[in-house]
Amino acid sequence: MDLNNLKSDPIVVVGGGFGGLATIQALLANSDGTSVILIDIENRFLFKPLLYELLSGELQLWEVAPQYSDLASELGFIFLQECVVEIDVIEQKLITSSEIEISYSQLVISTGVTTDYSLLENLQDYACGFSNLNDLRIIKKLITKINNSSECSNPIVIAGAGPTGVELACKISDLIKNRIEIYLVDKGDKILPNSKSFNREKAIDAIGKRNITFYLNHYIKSIKKNKIELFSTGNETNNFITIDFSALLWTAGLKPSKSKLVQHFLNENQKIKVNRFMQIDEYQNIFFVGDITCYENAPFPSSAQVAMQQGSLVAQNIISSRKGNELKPFQFEDLGEMLSLGIGNASITGSGITLAGPIAFEIRRFAYLMRMPGFLLSFKSSGSWLFSKKIINRLFSQSP
Numbered sequence: 351m352d353l354n355n356l357k358s359d360p361i362v363v364v365g366g367g368f369g370g371l372a373t374i375q376a377l378l379a380n381s382d383g384t385s386v387i388l389i390d391i392e393n394r395f396l397f398k399p400l401l402y403e404l405l406s407g408e409l410q411l412w413e414v415a416p417q418y419s420d421l422a423s424e425l426g427f428i429f430l431q432e433c434v435v436e437i438d439v440i441e442q443k444l445i446t447s448s449e450i451e452i453s454y455s456q457l458v459i460s461t462g463v464t465t466d467y468s469l470l471e472n473l474q475d476y477a478c479g480f481s482n483l484n485d486l487r488i489i490k491k492l493i494t495k496i497n498n499s500s501e502c503s504n505p506i507v508i509a510g511a512g513p514t515g516v517e518l519a520c521k522i523s524d525l526i527k528n529r530i531e532i533y534l535v536d537k538g539d540k541i542l543p544n545s546k547s548f549n550r551e552k553a554i555d556a557i558g559k560r561n562i563t564f565y566l567n568h569y570i571k572s573i574k575k576n577k578i579e580l581f582s583t584g585n586e587t588n589n590f591i592t593i594d595f596s597a598l599l600w601t602a603g604l605k606p607s608k609s610k611l612v613q614h615f616l617n618e619n620q621k622i623k624v625n626r627f628m629q630i631d632e633y634q635n636i637f638f639v640g641d642i643t644c645y646e647n648a649p650f651p652s653s654a655q656v657a658m659q660q661g662s663l664v665a666q667n668i669i670s671s672r673k674g675n676e677l678k679p680f681q682f683e684d685l686g687e688m689l690s691l692g693i694g695n696a697s698i699t700g701s702g703i704t705l706a707g708p709i710a711f712e713i714r715r716f717a718y719l720m721r722m723p724g725f726l727l728s729f730k731s732s733g734s735w736l737f738s739k740k741i742i743n744r745l746f747s748q749s750p
């Protein structure tokens with residue numbers, strides 16, 4: 351790519367996750383011919399809500415993680431695979447790890463979050479998160495090892511009983527056919543504290559049918575090789591347990607990806623506090639989108655849904671600011687929640703509908719695949735299973 355041949359005033363988006371790609375799609379839909387550049391460290395967009403189905407083999411890599419180069423030629427933006435290491439707000443330019451400098455007229459930062467391995471000593475050495483393709487490869491290997499072994503192993507411990515911990519526990523339990531126990535540990539007194547009550551009930555049912563044990567009101571105090579110390583948050587005298595584990599999966603804490611890049615903008619909670627227009631007041635030509643942001647007066651969840659809605663709004667605001675028009679404030683529209691609860695099973699709450707079981711699983715998969723950036727790509731990937739006769743028969747032959 352020749353950066354010297356760009357049309358003037360490029361809009362640059364750093365981070366091509368849900369927030370970044372939604373921004374780009376909305377910018378290009380209302381294009382005035384301005385060049386739009388996406389910079390991402392990775393070569394693929396990752397549809398994280400479908401990572402569980404990638405783990406289980408219910409979906410394939412090309413369906414869940416399209417290449418940015420394909421999206422770029424389909425949607426009409428410029429893609430640069432680089433890690434941005436510095437933002438020069440005075441000169442209005444970005445510097446990448448290979449020392450490329452890219453000027454911007456407007457900048458969107460949507461670099462997301464990743465597992466925070468600094469929360470406990472030895473966490474980085476003995477635990478694995480579940481937020482990227484590398485984590486997925488490690489957990490796939492673990493599952494193969496368990497399934498190929500005739501010995502009975504120690505339990506798998508999953509830290510965090512939010513959506514990722516619960517969904518991962520159900521999927522792994524099915525993949526290892528309940529052969530070893532899974533412990534689901536959380537400091538809180540219930541699983542999925544921020545989820546819809548119907549989904550929580552269905553998750554409790556799904557967990558009850560599997561070889562999964564809760565350790566609620568417990569936190570991991572220390573980690574050694576294959577051993578954790580678990581403390582109860584209650585007042586009982588015997589409040590300490592040692593557990594030998596075969597694997598420790600960490601879903602209990604996130605921090606901004608490449609936090610040095612955004613260090614300057616972070617608040618004490620490691621988030622970027624934005625105004626209603628997704629900006630920081632000092633920098634009118636920089637917008638922030640997705641999981642790295644927080645907004646004090648109307649807290650919204652860290653989710654793909656929020657990131658996409660923010661991305662669309664930011665694109666509108668960029669276009670408005672270029673025309674000298676007023677900016678619009680962000681308002682979150684809650685479209686509901688879908689949970690993956692093991693192989694072929696899911697739970698959905700949204701738009702007045704509550705549904706669980708195999709049909710919910712198909713609807714969840716369909717709904718997510720149709721949201722894949724780039725209409726043609728989503729059509730191609732969803733088409734691979736949507737038009738399977740078996741699935742259509744299954745969808746329409748269910749009794750109400």
Ligand SMILES: Cc1cc2nc3c(=O)[nH]c(=O)nc-3n(C[C@H](O)[C@H](O)[C@H](O)COP(=O)(O)OP(=O)(O)OC[C@H]3O[C@@H](n4cnc5c(N)ncnc54)[C@H](O)[C@@H]3O)c2cc1C
Binds near residue numbers: 368435653656
């Ligand atoms: C397993 C899992 C399941 C989930 N399920 C759901 C769900 O069912 N529903 C839901 O709404 N949400 C779900 N989420 C949350 C959702 O995926 C996130 O909220 C969403 O991805 C946030 O979008 P984002 O744009 O802020 O960041 P991300 O999607 O994380 O994208 C950030 C991008 O920035 C890039 N990047 C980072 N630093 C740099 C840098 N310095 N230079 C260049 N590029 C950089 C990264 O490579 C990445 O591509 C799930 C998350 C996980 C991990």
